[in-house]
Amino acid sequence: MSQLDTQTHQDEKLRFQVQHLSIAVERILRENPLGINELNLIKALQRPPWELIGTVNYAEPDKLYPVHFLVFHVLYRLRDQLAQSGERLSISPLLIRLSREDVVSSTGAVGEVDQLRAFYLDLSKYQLPESSIFQMMDDFWSGRAGRQPARQEVNDAADVLGFGHLPDSFEDVKYRFRRAVMQAHPDRGGETETIQNLNQAFGVLKAHFRQTRTGNTL
CATH class of the missing domain: 1.10.10 (Arc Repressor Mutant, subunit A)
Incomplete structure (x- = not known):
């Protein structure tokens, strides 16, 4: 063929x-x-x-x-x-x-x-190419995805990390994310896909705070 x-x-x-x-x-x-x-x-x-x-x-x-x-x-x-x-x-x-x-x-x-x-x-x-895929993922998780997340997407991301509302600061996001990842770690009975979902939520919130709060170093 x-x-x-x-x-x-x-x-x-x-x-x-x-x-x-x-x-x-x-x-x-x-x-x-x-x-x-x-x-x-x-x-x-x-x-x-x-x-x-x-x-x-x-x-x-x-x-x-x-x-x-x-x-x-x-x-x-x-x-x-x-x-x-x-x-x-x-x-x-x-x-x-x-x-x-x-x-x-x-x-x-x-x-x-x-x-x-x-x-x-x-x-x-x-x-x-593998390099392009990894660059896309790096940009997303670092908040450099190039677009402002929609309000519903931001609210959904906050829910994934256990917030009942949009947090006031990115410091709150980082603290909650680290704690959630530790709890979801496979060594503690968690699943890899759960961590993937937490990573996506973290990336959305990081993009939100990066693009809406000027002068905030993330």
Whole structure:
């Protein structure tokens, strides 16, 4: 088989996987009207009756990235399709929720949302060099992701770290994050994916405080 034939076969296989994932993701979202986070969505796609995603190594960003990208590719495709029937799909790693279009919620500036949409709908981004993936993760966790998180995303991140409201300072975030990570450590019976979720929440809050409080050294 030539290289061109191999690539064509891989592209067809990927499109076939996207079709199956789209059906499963929509069903899962409708079964969770209050929303679901990315990690629990991935777990749901791993379980029967779907079993569309294999084992995921949450501790290695280069192994997690293709799964994350494919799920978000499907989510953005679904968002465009469902909008035609008056439904709104809010997309964030911490909360993915389907609602009626007349429910108003903050999802960030249009330009920011469109940039994310363009990125995830481009299937050529499914495979990136390992160095690019690690740079993306470093930027996200250090708060340099280049966008202001939406208010709902910030509130969801605060909930993940156990706050009942948005904390007053980033020092509070750092203290709560360190404590939560220690409690979730595998040596204490925790799970690696829980730490991944805490890292995502920490990155969102760090970006929030970095971009909204000038002169604050993070």
